[in-house]
Amino acid sequence: MTEQQRPQDDGTPPAAHAPHASEGSARAQASVPAQASAPAAESGPASPSAADPAHEGFFARGLARVTAEAIAPYQTAVVRIGFALTWFLFLLREFPHRHELYGPDGPWSWQLAERLIDSNQAFTVLMWSGSAVWFELVYALSLAASLAVILGWRTRTASVVYMVGVLSLQNRSVFMGDGGDNVIHLMAMYLVLTRCAEVWSLDARRRRRKAAAAAGPSAGHASPPRDVTGVVLWSVLGAIMLGSTVGGGLSIGWGLFFWALWAAQAVWWLAGRHTPRGDLRAVCDMLANLVHNAALVVIVVEVCLIYATAGWYKIQGSRWQDGTAVYYPMNLDYFSPWPEVSSFLAGSGLLILLMTYGTVAVQVAFPFTLFNRNIKNALLAAMIAEHLGIAVLLGLPFFSMAMIAADAVFLPTVALLWFGDRLRGGWERVFARLRPGRGHRPHPAGGPDEGGAGDGDGASAASPVPQQRSGDGVSVR
Template identity: 65%
Template structure:
């Protein structure tokens, strides 16, 4: 081996090293995609919130203890499948109403980004409790929200566009002006209350154990982590423990974000590849049929109009399959991805109205939004801020809620490499 060769080998090895090091510092150094995680937080929370409000008059028929799918029936099914639902803790109507109202409140507060960590957990509890209570009530939209509610718990989804971020920013600004701000009392109080409730539920034997302690480990772990976080950021003598926890949090966030993106890809891939096998998707008439099902045609005349032309129906049919199958692969090309993303969001918006599936479509659009480019999301944020200022024109200051943490760490082009950041 000539010395030249050796140098070459060493060089490429060290290049690989450097690449690896950069990858690791990326997934540990920052919670990637702050805008993307914020927009899905807002999207899923808003979808679930509007759904709960829309179904408010029907809530007892759907999830109530004496609805058609009674508490007793649910009890037998859940004894069999072990799904998590706080609604099985008691068969009283009052308890049901409390859980429903808490589900509404937690989705509203998660949407606003108030105490995001705690709210994401409560949001998940609300989603799981209601959906698992009556599994025969849901559709694909509920399914998406169910999965994403679990993943959201692990993301630091309140970095931007949240009340948490605003409070943090104001605190910083006050400190910069030399003002002393009082300690945060709400956080520890919330932590205390939730710990008390969790202890009560645990002592009453309501929370399931299971593999590695199951839900008990999960909830107590989250609670303890919050306590540890507070302790470390308030009491630790060196910065190291805090940085360590921050790194762990980033890791989990990035893994969860990766799962959310992968989940969206799985949805489209499954939907697309199974369609290819169907004779109706092959002969180009598939789109005609759902539009003529009584349960999915709120606007029969519109459906008739949309399906009047056979060629058009075929184009939409083929287009749907192509887009769904292709989408995961286009993530490697930013421009193509964005075009497909626009196509899919449009299709879902159409489905919302034409097939009468508003909540399914909203949930899917929220899932799609995780792939939107940061530049676009930032522009969206500025528009929203401006609109808000105009709306409340007395509003004191037209600052843009543009969080710098994200700005700093989320280079525009960081947005598509997410796909491969398993590191």
């Protein structure tokens, strides 16, 4: 995002700060005296094809809004960290049982998986080979990609590998998952299309340092630094895709998708390397913002559909209607990691009634609360508390983590910035104690380590900190 595309502090829409409407040209136009208008034509009323200026202004402002910046960068960063962390911790927990879940020792054998995938055309690289070495390599790469996405390191590339790992493992043993796995499955694909490393990432820190170096005393004299790591990653992935395409491992649809991403990465690198402030880079930024914002809308709609369908299906159940549905899972050994706590709660009819009806009410009402940020934030806190309760009382931590990560797209920006400042302050205090004499390092103007986006989102180097006018995350109001 360039300086001219960055939202202004006075709240003026981005369209009002279009790069072609410079102050000099505006003053020159203002200095020219107005000429007398030509006499009206005698041919009758204006043509109906004449555009309405009000409509033109509305659509121009809307187009400028969705192409000038990536909306909700902090919320998207939390979604990125939340889902990658959930998958990373899940793979770590199941590491001793990985062969039974997704590998050659599982009840869903390689032959059964091959027959199912031939019929539903699901994507998984685990079907490229049945060897144990290949399975271990895919599992390790999935762990590494999850960690890279958490840290925001080379996020555009890491998010694709992360998606490949999620789809490969889950589609290999499709009957092993639950609702949380389905959410991770969907969000892994959506994250590929977002600029999810614009803040709170190593990519952002690298781009901020690059921008600071470009603005230093040697600005304009030194050549841009070579991105050896990015070129190596791009080349290795290209070689892998070439081999899989020639060998028949990729279907036509998935092959076109991956090759399109690979080519887009090359265009992005060329634009940033040779024309960092040219028209090609500006077009790349606009397209990336447009795709990001469209993907963010899809994520919002997906979360609303999850809660709406869950709530309305619950309403149709007799146990939810009579207010006793929550009682039954609390009395199952499989969902009772804390039997004493479950027995205490199940012994109170009033608590069971409140939890049952409260769950349905919150899930059904939440999509409609997007029109009022105060009510939305209150129900959002209730849903997060509900998922924390599910994690503790029913022993479903990863399902709850996935749902909380999905809820994060609605979190207020002010709350996220407050939490980020507290977390950063605590980290700096720990760092200062570990290395006495260094103390706190002052942050440069424009914010601490939140700037520009490196490989992950490709924000313009001239925009070290993405701005967000709304203080409420994703909301209609």
